[in-house]
Amino acid sequence: MSGREREVAEKFAAGLTYREIGKALFIAPATVRTHLATIYGKLGVRTKIGLAAYFAGASGARPGGLSPHQSGKPRLAVMPVKGQFGKTRTDADALTRALTAELGRFSQIGIVAAATMFALAKRHLTVKEIGRTTGANYVLEVAVHSQDKATHAFAHLVDAEEEVEVWSARYDLAQTSSHGELTGVISGNLFQVLMKHAAGPPALEEAIQHHKLYLKAFYHVERPTAKGMVVARRLCERLLAAEPEHALIRETLAWVDFHSCFNGWSSEPIQAFRRAGDEARAGLCCHDREASLHSALGLAETYLGNLQTGLGCLRRAIALNPNDAECRTWLGIGLTYAGDLEGAQAAFARADLLSPNYHPIFLFRGDAEYAAGNYNAATASFDRFLMVLPEYHWARLLRAASYIGMGDLKSARNDVSFVSRESPTLTGKHVDQLQQARGPEFRNNLLSRLSAAGLPWK
Numbered sequence: 001m002s003g004r005e006r007e008v009a010e011k012f013a014a015g016l017t018y019r020e021i022g023k024a025l026f027i028a029p030a031t032v033r034t035h036l037a038t039i040y041g042k043l044g045v046r047t048k049i050g051l052a053a054y055f056a057g058a059s060g061a062r063p064g065g066l067s068p069h070q071s072g073k074p075r076l077a078v079m080p081v082k083g084q085f086g087k088t089r090t091d092a093d094a095l096t097r098a099l100t101a102e103l104g105r106f107s108q109i110g111i112v113a114a115a116t117m118f119a120l121a122k123r124h125l126t127v128k129e130i131g132r133t134t135g136a137n138y139v140l141e142v143a144v145h146s147q148d149k150a151t152h153a154f155a156h157l158v159d160a161e162e163e164v165e166v167w168s169a170r171y172d173l174a175q176t177s178s179h180g181e182l183t184g185v186i187s188g189n190l191f192q193v194l195m196k197h198a199a200g201p202p203a204l205e206e207a208i209q210h211h212k213l214y215l216k217a218f219y220h221v222e223r224p225t226a227k228g229m230v231v232a233r234r235l236c237e238r239l240l241a242a243e244p245e246h247a248l249i250r251e252t253l254a255w256v257d258f259h260s261c262f263n264g265w266s267s268e269p270i271q272a273f274r275r276a277g278d279e280a281r282a283g284l285c286c287h288d289r290e291a292s293l294h295s296a297l298g299l300a301e302t303y304l305g306n307l308q309t310g311l312g313c314l315r316r317a318i319a320l321n322p323n324d325a326e327c328r329t330w331l332g333i334g335l336t337y338a339g340d341l342e343g344a345q346a347a348f349a350r351a352d353l354l355s356p357n358y359h360p361i362f363l364f365r366g367d368a369e370y371a372a373g374n375y376n377a378a379t380a381s382f383d384r385f386l387m388v389l390p391e392y393h394w395a396r397l398l399r400a401a402s403y404i405g406m407g408d409l410k411s412a413r414n415d416v417s418f419v420s421r422e423s424p425t426l427t428g429k430h431v432d433q434l435q436q437a438r439g440p441e442f443r444n445n446l447l448s449r450l451s452a453a454g455l456p457w458k
Helices: 003-013 018-025 029-043 048-055 089-103 114-121 127-134 179-199 210-222 226-242 247-262 269-286 291-303 307-320 325-337 341-354 359-371 375-388 393-406 409-422 428-434 440-452
Strands: 075-078 138-147 150-159 164-174
Touching (some): 003 018, 018 029, 075 089, 075 127, 114 127, 179 210, 210 226, 226 247, 247 291, 269 428, 291 307, 307 325, 341 359
Antiparallel strands (some): 150 164
């Protein structure tokens, strides 16, 4: 199925009429009818209901022209920027195109083409109508206003179906700020918010439709628990059985292994790190420019002790998507393991600018602070992280070691006691395997402190 045929099919399945599809794609209604006749033949369906079921994943089939993860991605429509950025209206139009391009680096979301949105803007449609016309789940509105020596930008993310605001932010920049500076912070902020909202609340595993498998697996990986990792792995395996070339789900599987290792839910850390690396490589065979897969491979190599190889992968991810706060955060931990603590803090600072209060930053920044001997700062970072994920055991163990460094044995014992009760397999021996990539002095010091706080060896 060609790209144009897919566009026609998706819009018709979503409820648009021949005339509405024709207006959206700038073709005649008769041409729409011709395309649909061809599409029905290729897909083996006879009715509009059958076509809708096909795109909902009920048939279990996938058209040759549909990209492996197309049905699992939320779609975003970026409205032309309102106001004036720079000296002319043309500058605001250029900002729209730049923002659309930057958001397009995040392959986890689909972006409606800028040209389509410029054409639609002239029709003064409602948010819901924009969603129906473009197939978008979300609409982003950005307005800029210049005053004195500053530029103020306002971004609003709206749920296209419910027509309610999901997120908003204000950015105050110097008047000399470039497109890159503004598009960087907006895209970095927006990605995390959009993905978490799209993943939605948890659902019964058996009730999850095929086209929701990726987002529901993403939901569990963002909120890791022992049971959640088991469910996430099963969801990933269900999706891969139908779509073996689904690259993004490989990164999700790698993170199932990472979370399981660092929380004692996996008994063989080294084996799990290798498996995570293999998943990332398998994904890269399908999509070698996927930043998140390069990051996952970089982390796996780092945890296995291949520090320079790991850093190479992590830097490759940044080159592919410099505005991804996740990639910046993972680079920070790679630099921490390599002993470049100053570089690590710079990476965390950039990640925090791109996505303020993104909670993994606090975990890995705390690790770097602990490695530098800044125990008060480390404890503060772990506190921030544990406010979001209170059952993340690795953060509690690192906080316990930081407490020992501060001379607070009681608090350290409380954290270790909690971990030993909730995850008995997370022992000193397990920690030693987790930290094989760190130098013996760091590892021995960490184990000594955790032992003093009551963590058993095995």
